[in-house]
Each structure stands twice: as structure tokens, then as C-alpha cells.
Amino acid sequence: MxxxxxxxxxxxxxxxxxxxxxxxxxxxxxxxLNSSEGDFEFGGFEASLKSKSGFYIGGLVEHKFNxxxxxxxxxxxxxxxxxxxxxIPGTGITLTEKMNLNRIVIPVSARYYATPELGIYAGPYVxxxxxNKAKFEVSGPNAxxxxxxxxxxxxxYLERELNNGLKSTDFGLFLGxxxxxxxxxFVDARYSFGLTxxxxxxxxxxxxxxNFFQLGIGYKFK
Numbered sequence: 474m475x476x477x478x479x480x481x482x483x484x485x486x487x488x489x490x491x492x493x494x495x496x497x498x499x500x501x502x503x504x505x506l507n508s509s510e511g512d513f514e515f516g517g518f519e520a521s522l523k524s525k526s527g528f529y530i531g532g533l534v535e536h537k538f539n540x541x542x543x544x545x546x547x548x549x550x551x552x553x554x555x556x557x558x559x560x561i562p563g564t565g566i567t568l569t570e571k572m573n574l575n576r577i578v579i580p581v582s583a584r585y586y587a588t589p590e591l592g593i594y595a596g597p598y599v600x601x602x603x604x605n606k607a608k609f610e611v612s613g614p615n616a617x618x619x620x621x622x623x624x625x626x627x628x629x630y631l632e633r634e635l636n637n638g639l640k641s642t643d644f645g646l647f648l649g650x651x652x653x654x655x656x657x658x659f660v661d662a663r664y665s666f667g668l669t670x671x672x673x674x675x676x677x678x679x680x681x682x683x684n685f686f687q688l689g690i691g692y693k694f695k
Contacts, residue, residue: 497532501526502528505524508681532547546580555572557570609628645665647665648663659693
């Protein structure tokens, strides 16, 4: 009887393990900071918020309950953020301020397999700041007139403002789909909606939230 119970336990454990897979993924991220004020004043000039390109890389673990339903957890390092473009009147110069908000993102999703290859999923995520970096670029016919030391000082100032003025943690929701190409190799696309007001001490109800799109490739070890 003991041998039968032991064999049954081993078979059950093996069956559970067979439903759990691990994987790696990486790809492109397009993120944008969205202000409740829309375009805003920066240094006395009109500034507009734009999307910024970045990347992500991470790992995942998926547990299937059956052929249709599963849950998946991930840990990613992602280069997110946004950028602001400031046109300086009368100079022919446009200043682009790239705000790199580097984050550890932890998404957890409920998954439905519409076909054995196509998975559709949604869930919440939480992200944590690793560091904030600013990069200034100038363009236009008179861009060569700008003092590089002034750009460096502007980058340091903006980094201080980001570190002091933004929260280190934010929360949101995401939805997406992935498709298995061949033997564990898959492509993945998702859109994440930030729900947290990232401003530590908002004035007059001002909000700043971050949304981002991810497109990448990954591999699940079978």
C-alpha cells in the first residue's frame, strides 16, 4: 500500500511540474508620460509630451490548470519614461528632454488559450524605480550655438526633479496576447495602463501617469 501511495504522489508531482514552465523574454518598449495639464510651461516655454523608445528584458513562470487556462508571473527590467519637446521661439532650436525612468516591473496575468498557440491575457502590474536618467538633445539650424555644459547642467537638474518629485512605486493594468511560433519560441505584444499618479505632492489636482506598449520575443523551456 505504501508503494502504491508513493507512486501516486510521484505521478501527481510529475504531472504538476509538467504544467509549470519557465521562460525568458525581451523586446521593445514605447512609453509616454501623460499629464492632466496636457502641454505645459517649462522655463517659460511651451513644452509638449511625446513617446519615448526603450527596451525590456526579463523572466517568467507560467502554470497551466488545463489546456485553456493558466496564470503567469514575470519580473522585468524596463527602460520606460517619456520625453518633452520644447521649441525656443526666435532661435530655430528645439530642445528634446528624454526622461528615462528605469523600472523593475512585476506583472501577474490570467491567461486564456484561444488555440494551443494563441494566448490572450490580462492582469495587474506593480513597478519599482531603479534609477532616473535625463538626456538633453538639441536640433535645428542653430543647434551648434548651444553650450554643451549648459545641457549637462540641465540634465542634472531634471534628474534631481525626477528623483525628488516622482513616486518610486506605481501600479497599473495590462492586456495582451502572445503566439507560439515553434517549440516554445513566441512573440508577445501588450499595452499597460498606469493608474498611479506618479507626482509625490501634486498641486491643484495635477496628475502624471505612464502608459507603455511592449513588443518582444521570448522562449518557454518545455
